[in-house]
Amino acid sequence: MSVQDGNTTQTQDEGTGPRYARIQKILESRLRDGTYPVGSLMPTEIELAGEFDTSRFTVREALRHLTETGFVERRQGLGTRVISTEPQMRYSQTFDSLQELFQVAVETYYVVMHTEEVVLDKSLAEVVGGKAGETWTRVEGVRWTEPGGRPLAFIESYVPARFAKYVPEFQGHQGAFFSLLESHSAVPIDECEQEISAAPMPEKAQRYLGLAPGAIALQLLRRYHSSEGVVITSCNWHPAEQLSYKMHIKRNRGQA
Amino acid sequence: MSVQDGNTTQTQDEGTGPRYARIQKILESRLRDGTYPVGSLMPTEIELAGEFDTSRFTVREALRHLTETGFVERRQGLGTRVISTEPQMRYSQTFDSLQELFQVAVETYYVVMHTEEVVLDKSLAEVVGGKAGETWTRVEGVRWTEPGGRPLAFIESYVPARFAKYVPEFQGHQGAFFSLLESHSAVPIDECEQEISAAPMPEKAQRYLGLAPGAIALQLLRRYHSSEGVVITSCNWHPAEQLSYKMHIKRNRGQA
DNA sequence: CCAAGCCATATGTATGGACATACTCATCCA
DNA sequence: TGGATGAGTATGTCCATACATATGGCTTGG
Numbered sequence: 001m002s003v004q005d006g007n008t009t010q011t012q013d014e015g016t017g018p019r020y021a022r023i024q025k026i027l028e029s030r031l032r033d034g035t036y037p038v039g040s041l042m043p044t045e046i047e048l049a050g051e052f053d054t055s056r057f058t059v060r061e062a063l064r065h066l067t068e069t070g071f072v073e074r075r076q077g078l079g080t081r082v083i084s085t086e087p088q089m090r091y092s093q094t095f096d097s098l099q100e101l102f103q104v105a106v107e108t109y110y111v112v113m114h115t116e117e118v119v120l121d122k123s124l125a126e127v128v129g130g131k132a133g134e135t136w137t138r139v140e141g142v143r144w145t146e147p148g149g150r151p152l153a154f155i156e157s158y159v160p161a162r163f164a165k166y167v168p169e170f171q172g173h174q175g176a177f178f179s180l181l182e183s184h185s186a187v188p189i190d191e192c193e194q195e196i197s198a199a200p201m202p203e204k205a206q207r208y209l210g211l212a213p214g215a216i217a218l219q220l221l222r223r224y225h226s227s228e229g230v231v232i233t234s235c236n237w238h239p240a241e242q243l244s245y246k247m248h249i250k251r252n253r254g255q256a
Numbered sequence: 257m258s259v260q261d262g263n264t265t266q267t268q269d270e271g272t273g274p275r276y277a278r279i280q281k282i283l284e285s286r287l288r289d290g291t292y293p294v295g296s297l298m299p300t301e302i303e304l305a306g307e308f309d310t311s312r313f314t315v316r317e318a319l320r321h322l323t324e325t326g327f328v329e330r331r332q333g334l335g336t337r338v339i340s341t342e343p344q345m346r347y348s349q350t351f352d353s354l355q356e357l358f359q360v361a362v363e364t365y366y367v368v369m370h371t372e373e374v375v376l377d378k379s380l381a382e383v384v385g386g387k388a389g390e391t392w393t394r395v396e397g398v399r400w401t402e403p404g405g406r407p408l409a410f411i412e413s414y415v416p417a418r419f420a421k422y423v424p425e426f427q428g429h430q431g432a433f434f435s436l437l438e439s440h441s442a443v444p445i446d447e448c449e450q451e452i453s454a455a456p457m458p459e460k461a462q463r464y465l466g467l468a469p470g471a472i473a474l475q476l477l478r479r480y481h482s483s484e485g486v487v488i489t490s491c492n493w494h495p496a497e498q499l500s501y502k503m504h505i506k507r508n509r510g511q512a
Numbered sequence: 513c514c515a516a517g518c519c520a521t522a523t524g525t526a527t528g529g530a531c532a533t534a535c536t537c538a539t540c541c542a
Numbered sequence: 543t544g545g546a547t548g549a550g551t552a553t554g555t556c557c558a559t560a561c562a563t564a565t566g567g568c569t570t571g572g
Contacts, residue, residue: 018555044522055557060523076523077565190506197500198454198474216472218454244453250446274525300552311527316553332553333535 020061023052027062031071032085041079042072108152112141112171113208118158128158128233129223137164142208143236154205154237160230178224181231191225196245205237216240276317279308283318287327288341297335298328364408368397368427369464374414384414384489385479393420398464399492410461410493416486434480437487447481452501461493472496 027042036042043051048059063080066072069087074080118124118138125132137159143152159167163181173180182189201215209215220236283298292298299307304315319336322328325343330336374380374394381388393415399408415423419437429436438445457471465471476492 020555041522046522057556057558061555063523074523075565076563077521079522079565192505194503194505195500196452196474196503198472198496200472214470216454216456218452240454244451247450247452249448249450276525297552302552313526313528317525319553330553331535332533333551335535335552 019052019054020058020065023048023054023059024062024065027066028071031066031082034085036082038082038085040082042082044079108174109144109147109149110141110155110170110173110177111144112139114140115167127221127235129225129230130158130160134161136160137167139167139170140204141170151209152238152242154202154208156235156237158233158235160232162228163231177234178222178232181224182226185226185228185231187226187228189224189226189231193223193225195221197221198240201237201239209237209239211239218243218245220245275308275310276314276321279304279310279315280318280321283322284327287322287338290341292338294338294341296338298338300335364430365400365403365405366397366411366426366429366433367400368395370396371423383477383491385481385486386414386416390417392416393423395423395426396460397426407465408494408498410458410464412491412493414489414491416488418484419487433490434478434488437480438482441482441484441487443482443484445480445482445487449479449481451477453477454496455493457493457495465495467495474499474501476501 027036027048030036042048045056045059045063048063049056052059063072063074067074071082071084071087072080073083116138117135120128120130120132120134120136122132125134128136130136139157139159140155141157142154144150145152157170157177159181163184166181166184169180170177178189178192197219199217199219201209201211201217205211205217206213206215216239217237218240220238221233222236223233224231283292283304286292298304301312301315301319304319305312308315319328319330323330327338327340327343328336329339372394373391376384376386376388376390376392378388381390384392386392395413395415397411397413399411400406401408413426413433415437419440422437422440425436426433434445453475455473455475457465457467457473461467461473462469462471472495473493474496476494477489478492479489480487
């Protein structure tokens with residue numbers, strides 16, 4: 001592929017496409033085969049420009065692409081450090097909002113059935129993302145298509161003490177609670193975990209949703225995090241025949 | 257924010273950070289408020305360089321970021337066309353492989369219990385991603401932790417005719433079928449749909465997995481696509497108490 | 513021995529310039 | 543009237559240069 005002549009690697013007369021792309025490919029091969037080991041510093045921009053007999057601009061273009069694909073990180077004053085022998089992003093699923101991600105219909109209506117304070121034991125702390133001994137507010141209720149419409153789900157929400165004062169706003173709220181609480185918070189929700197499982201529908205939920213005994217639920221447990229900790233954890237119980245969770249994943253371009 | 261003086265917008269003495277970032281923010285505001293309507297061409301690089309009294313390089317850096325965030329697309333000879341008033345990527349979940357996405361343990365063992373050809377009716381065609389009247393191969397079996405270990409799931413796979421000849425390789429296969437079929441295909445799997453739901457475990461599956469009557473399943477229906485169409489569709493029935501599906505989503509940087 | 517300051521180094525930002533390539537539109541010819 | 547060609551335009555590639563800023567290591571002083 002590349003012709004090593006002394007310390008100069010020729011790229012001008014080989015292959016097609018822009019020169020920076022050709023240099024990028026050569027460097028990527030070296031990263032993959034361990035010539036530049038993970039954790040080490042690559043040759044400097046100036047050194048590479050000398051090796052490839054090209055301008056620093058061209059080398060920087062090649063390195064920028066390697067940075068974007070996750071092979072290296074670059075620090076002013078330090079150099080270009082290898083962080084992986086493989087590109088970091090292969091498949092992705094992207095969303096404009098968490099509402100879209102969670103396939104939440106925004107025009108719904110929430111009825112609070114019961115509110116209480118709970119002291120977390122070890123196992124509940126693990127579920128909600130708090131610490132044992134902490135006091136959280138537990139809110140249970142039913143989300144409806146609209147006032148007087150059909151019940152959609154039985155929901156148990158767990159709210160940490162710092163947001164407890166906003167719980168009265170849940171009643172009648174249209175849309176997702178996490179965005180309600182986010183609007184009261186100085187920092188945005190920047191991370192979320194969801195866990196999907198199948199389970200028998202709890203008896204209380206069967207009664208609230210008007211289901212026959214033995215009903216099955218698709219359970220969606222979600223923890224919403226900001227940099228200040230968990231904002232809210234909610235456990236949604238959906239009747240099995242009324243909800244399925246759909247995902248559509250694409251492979252990234254540029255990894256052909 | 258910006259001071260319009262004739263046709264020159266000053267950025268040198270305002271705010272902090274690199275100049276290209278400041279220009280990017282100004283341009284982003286204009287995109288969001290419709291100054292540059294979707295579908296239209298923005299001012300040229302040279303025009304913007306004139307307006308901001310800066311070099312073409314600096315303008316290009318600002319435009320590159322706008323391109324990466326999805327506001328515009330740039331074509332040589334044509335210009336910079338507005339494609340959205342909003343950034344295109346807000347939340348994402350990324351994976352290095354589909355195996356990671358689907359939380360598939362690779363050291364599992366598949367036993368084929370039954371294979372048959374089926375002619376798709378309308379409703380089955382919709383499920384598997386084929387066309388009514390087409391003949392597909394249906395393979396049912398059980399995936400085990402290891403030979404002689406525990407059963408993990410009952411799996412129904414539907415394979416289009418062009419891959420039917422590879423079905424005999426399913427028996428005893430460790431790992432995912434889609435990667436087996438991908439290795440026989442000229443083009444990669446580049447897209448996948450998954451649908452998660454809760455349902456009663458089918459009777460045959462209950463028997464294969466040694467479950468008591470009335471068992472509940474988490475059902476995972478997956479369609480794998482390449483540019484040449486569906487590669488395989490598989491329907492996995494997991495005992496509810498043995499599997500939950502976990503997701504971890506982060507908000508993109510740069511959209512603070 | 514530890515902390516602070518200085519210096520060398522490497523990437524980040526930015527300018528000005530030149531040429532290549534892709535794209536569209538207008539004009540001309542069959 | 544339709545197709546082909548050429549000219550004008552705008553982004554893509556690449557160069558040389560200069561200065562700014564971040565980083566780490568070494569030296570000096572307390």
